[in-house]
Amino acid sequence: MIQNIAKALFGSSNDRYVKSLDKIVRQINALEPQIQALTDAELVAQTAKFREQLEGGKTLDDILPEAFATVREASVRVLGMRHFDVQMVGGMVLHRGEIAEMRTGEGKTLVATLATYLNAIEGKGVHVVTVNDYLARRDADWMGRIHKFLGLTVGVIVPNLNEFERREAYGSDITYGTNNEFGFDYLRDNMKHDRAQMVQRPFNFAIVDEVDSILIDEARTPLIISGPTDDKSEMYVTIDAIVKNIDESFYEADEKTKNISWTEEGAEKIEALLADTGLLVTDNLYDVENTQVVHHLDQALRANKMFKRDIDYIVKDDKVVIIDEFTGRMMDGRRWSNGLHQAVEAKEGVKIEPENQTMASITFQNYFRMYPKLSGMTGTAATEASEFWDIYKMNVVEIPTNVPVQRIDEEDEFYKNTNDKFQAIAKAIAEKSKIGQPVLVGTVSIEKSELLSSFLEKEGVEHSVLNARFHEMEAHIVAQAGRLGAVTIATNMAGRGTDIQLGGNVEFRIEDELKDLAEDDPKRPLEIDRIKAEVAAERQKVLDAGGLFVLGTERHESRRIDNQLRGRAGRQGDPGLSRFYLCLEDDLLRIFGPDTLFARMMNSNLADGEAIGSKWLSKAIETAQKKVEARNYDIRKQVVEYDDVMNDQRKVIYEQRGEVMDSEAVDDVVVDMRHDTVNTIVGEACPPGSYPEQWDVAGLKERLGTVLGLEPPIDDWLQEEEVDPELLEQRIAAMSDEVMEAKIAEADPAMWKRLEKQILLERLDHHWKEHLSTLDALRQVIFLRAYAQKQPINEYKREAFVLFERMLDTLREDVTSILMKAQFQFAPQTAPLSLPELPDFLTGHIDPLSGFENSDDGDDSRMREALFGSLAGSPMAAAGPGGVADNPWAGEDISRNAPCPCGSGNKYKHCHGAVGAKAAAAPTE
Known part of the structure; x- marks a missing residue:
């Protein structure tokens, strides 16, 4: 009670924090007349001026007001869009490494330009992370116009780029891309054998769009690069x-x-x-x-x-x-x-x-925590605020809307069964459609969408069903979902990236209807004016009909998903309506909802087709959702707890790889490995504090011969009075040094240095891969320790540490054995040595919501063609260099990730399916 009174008097902590930023907003607004007076050339010169100020000792916070004012003016000139004051607040929140929760339609994409520009001025690189390739391309092109106008470079990371294109994109001031692409590039970079092959720069700052979807929903499953075992x-x-x-x-x-x-x-x-x-x-x-x-x-x-x-x-x-x-x-x-x-x-x-074996893996939690500064934006993050802080140390800041929300959120309606519910939904949609009110229907699965579609067909209602495969097509459907009488069914509205504008979207209508008219065609301006007038007239009719009606056919496991759906209505002060239809057969109610007494009461007291609505019932549903959210949080927390163990080891291995790649020579490392190996072998056979008669002399001789290829006079040395393990170790190490020095003397020094580096990196990768496989297996069975009253995670940490130590010992012994025993023949070098390209590994990240593969392999198709072109009998080879043979399976329903029917052993999308992919310039998975 006291808390509520204090909140009413002083506002919440969030309100006070947002209000504290008003002072900076006023500074930005005060600069607007001055910035508006600049010519285009002078506005562009602002970037160089800011860089000079940073070099002179100023901080990003010092130049923030003027930089934001510059971006606002550039946006007006380039896009015709002026940032609202609340968007300035959002930009500051992003710059400070926090999460900006902004309602749908408040212009999050435009907000990001403020923080990206300010942080990109330093030249260290800024990453803007989106949920799909379409949004990455669209935002890089659309918002990239502002950055390019101000003299910054913009890159985009999407599947099927080659190494050069990726390196160039990452070298840009601002790089757009998907979470999967960024993560897989990081893993691939740490499998390469030369720093020059790597595509990413050191991490600096990232803004994650739809941050709840990427850092919460998709964080249940790690990114994995695998290869055959x-x-x-x-x-x-x-x-x-x-x-x-x-x-x-x-x-x-x-x-x-x-x-x-x-x-x-x-x-x-x-x-x-x-x-x-x-x-x-x-x-x-x-x-x-x-x-x-x-x-x-x-x-x-x-x-x-x-x-x-x-x-x-x-x-x-x-x-x-x-x-x-x-x-x-x-x-x-x-x-x-x-x-x-x-x-x-x-x-x-x-x-x-x-079986496919893990070659490298990382969770999104540990990947994004490597950024020194990380921020995010979404329409729904408040319900997961504690998780964002616990895992990522990011605060959630709720940004007020530019115009007060006019949407009406009605109570849920409850029905006995699915059939009754869908009949009621179909009737409600038909009624709204007749009066011209557009309807957006949210379902929890593709099957439910198809079921509802059949009910609507019986009612004679025209409708569109969003297909989750082609994001560009989705954008066009979503953009026109606010037209008069439109009915749109969608399975999940998160991360669509396109606003539903009442009356329709002018830009998309121009794009769809005038695609055959050239830019300089005299008819084009007239047609554009016609479309604008039609949209304005239609918008008014939709407003009169009550705005967008959002109808939920079922509650999702997470309140965030429901809120995202509701948030599509009431954009920028528009009127709107939202209502959810539920029944006892819904998964959430069936598994987590009220007990069987409630179910019996509903079944006995409700007639067929009758509905009830109650605040108590809605509260019970919300409680059930909180239970599911807590369970899912525990799953994600467990994922990151186990990956934290691997992450500590991953950091050590990747840092060591980096040092090896950067070193001119690794001879000192190789010598240390050899001496450590000798120390281990002698220590096993001659334990400290033991007598010579207790030593395993036969075992020592065998190990020295097997590992080092040496046959030292052990028996003669044992005749000496003062012989001890330390003396044996020194003599054996000296012998091994002599053998190696003689071998090195016969080789070209530069070639030998390269050889040592290559062997060290190759064996490091091999043993790390085997170690990951063992850890994967360990994790699958470690829960059995709970039967012995032991904490599985603590046991996992202990065992993983022992395995890591053992892996390092094996690595030292392996590298030493190869260099000591192998006979190397160095042929005359006729051409520059080229480093091996990475194989076409499988990359995987299963969407935790749909269960479908959520990532493309992301390797360049032209590189694959060059690779396959050298394989006899492959479709690539049949077509000649750079070409592909015809696809005899075109038009057949073959999964892109299925093995190709030709029997090449490659995925269909990397073999004959590549033909269709090139022909249809449509977005990939």
């Missing part, structure tokens, strides 16, 4: 044969989550069976050395006991094809990860395809 078919088959004969009493299954775990008795039984096969490295099943075996064992158990043929998958053409549990459709080209698909293949006795 060695063939383990025999192990899968062996483990499958063991699991098939396991009794039900040996395991416990949870059908809801499809998880399964061994009982104590089962673990003992399986340990004995595995020991007989020789698959166990040590006697104890749960020793860290057996992590990989336990992981594959668990997957084989899931495959045999939890996954049912013709329900979860089918066997077609000697292949296991996944069935989508929601749609019942076959998902060609999709495979379960972490060895589960291979376990199912072993179960069914079909050909076992190689």
Whole structure:
């Protein structure tokens, strides 16, 4: 009560913070007449002037008022758009590394130009992160006009750019791109063998558009670059044969989550069976050395006991094809990860395809936390404010609207079942459509969109259904969703990037209707005036009809998604209406909603087709949503907790790689590795404090021969009275140094330096890849430690550290062994050495909401053509250099990520599918 009184008197902390920025806004406004008086050339010269001021000791905050005033004037001259005062506040919030929550239609895209310009003046690079390729291209072109006018360079990162184009884009003052592209480029850069091959610059400042979608929704799944592993078919088959004969009493299954775990008795039984096969490295099943075996064992158990043929998958053409549990459709080209698909293949006795192994991975949380300054903007972030602070240390600031909101948010309507609900929705839409009120319908899935579409067809209502595949097409549909009587069905309105303007969007109508008229055609201005007049007249009719009506067919798991949908109505002070229709069969109500007593009451007291509305019911729904949000936050928090462990190791490895690449020579590192290896070998055979008669002399000789290729006179040295492990170590190290010095003396010094660097980087990458694979497997089974009353995350940290130390020891020994034992022949150099290009790795980031692949491989198609052109029998080779053969499967329904039907082993989109992709200049996935 006291809090409410204080808030009414003094305003909330957010209100006070926003009000404190008014002083700077007044400074910016005071500069406006002065900036308006500048000529175009003088306005452009402002950028050079600001750079001089920064070099002279001024800070970005010092030049902020004048820089913002400059951007505002440039925007007026270039785009005809003047920033509102509240947009200036948003720009300051972004510059300060905070999240600006601005209502839909308040011009977030324009707000970003203020902070991007100010921070780009330093020349360190600014990244603007968007949710899809279309928005990245559009914003780089649209907002980029302001920056280019002021003398800054603008780049855009989208799929299918080559290395040069990417490096050039990242070298720009301001770079637009998607979260996936930025993340994958970072991982690929840290797999390259020379600094000159890397495309990204050191991180400086990033603005994340739709920050809640990118840093919250998509953060549940890490970005992964993977490649094929060695063939383990025999192990899968062996483990499958063991699991098939396991009794039900040996395991416990949870059908809801499809998880399964061994009982104590089962673990003992399986340990004995595995020991007989020789698959166990040590006697104890749960020793860290057996992590990989336990992981594959668990997957084989899931495959045999939890996954049912013709329900979860089918066997077609000697292949296991996944069935989508929601749609019942076959998902060609999709495979379960972490060895589960291979376990199912072993179960069914079909050909076992190689498992993809993680080569590099990172979560969005850890990627974006590398930026010294990070900010974001969205229409809905307040509900996740605590998570933004906990994970990213970013405050959420609610920016007031330019004009008071006029939208009316009505109470939810509840129905008994889906059929009643959809009939009521169809009738409501038909009524609104008749009076000319445009309707935007939000659904939670494509299936629900199709169902509603069939109801509307029965009512005779014309409507559009948004297709989530082509963002450019979406933008045109969304832009005209505010026209008189328009009915638009969308599955998710987050990140559409296009405002719904009442009466229609002038720019999009010009683009659609006048595309055949040349820019200099005398008819064009007349046609533009006609379109503007029609839009203005139609807008007035829509306003009279009540503005946009937003209708939600179901509550989403997150309140943010519902708020994003509501926010489409009432743009810039326009009237609007929003209402949600719910029923007992909705997932949220069914799983998390009020208890069965409530359900029985509704079923017994509601007649068919009857609806009720209640604030109490709406409150109960909100409580259910909070439960789901809390659960999802826990999932994301767990993801980042485990990745934090890997992230510490990742930083060490990537820093070491960077130092190796930057070094002229790595001979000192190689010498240290050799001496450390000698120290380890001697220490294992001759433990400190032991007597010579206790030493494992035979083992020492064998290890020195195997690893170093040396045969020192150990027996003679042992005859000496004062021999000790330290003396042995010194003599063996001296022998190894002599061997290496003789080898180096025979080689060209420059060639030898390059060789050492190349071997060191190659072996580092190899062992890091193997380490990631082990950590992946460890994470899958570490939860079993909870049965021993141990915290899985603490156990994971401990085991991961031990594995990392072991990996470094193995790396030192491996590099030393190669350089000591290998015989190198240096051929005369006839051409400059070229560094190896990265293979066409698979990149993956599964959309946590839809389950579909949310990323393109992002590698340049021309590079792939050059690569495939050298492969005999490939479609690329058949077409000659730089060309592609005709696609005989054009027009067939083949998934872009499915294997190409030609049998090349490549993805369809990288093989024959590339033909269609080039022909249709449409956005990629």
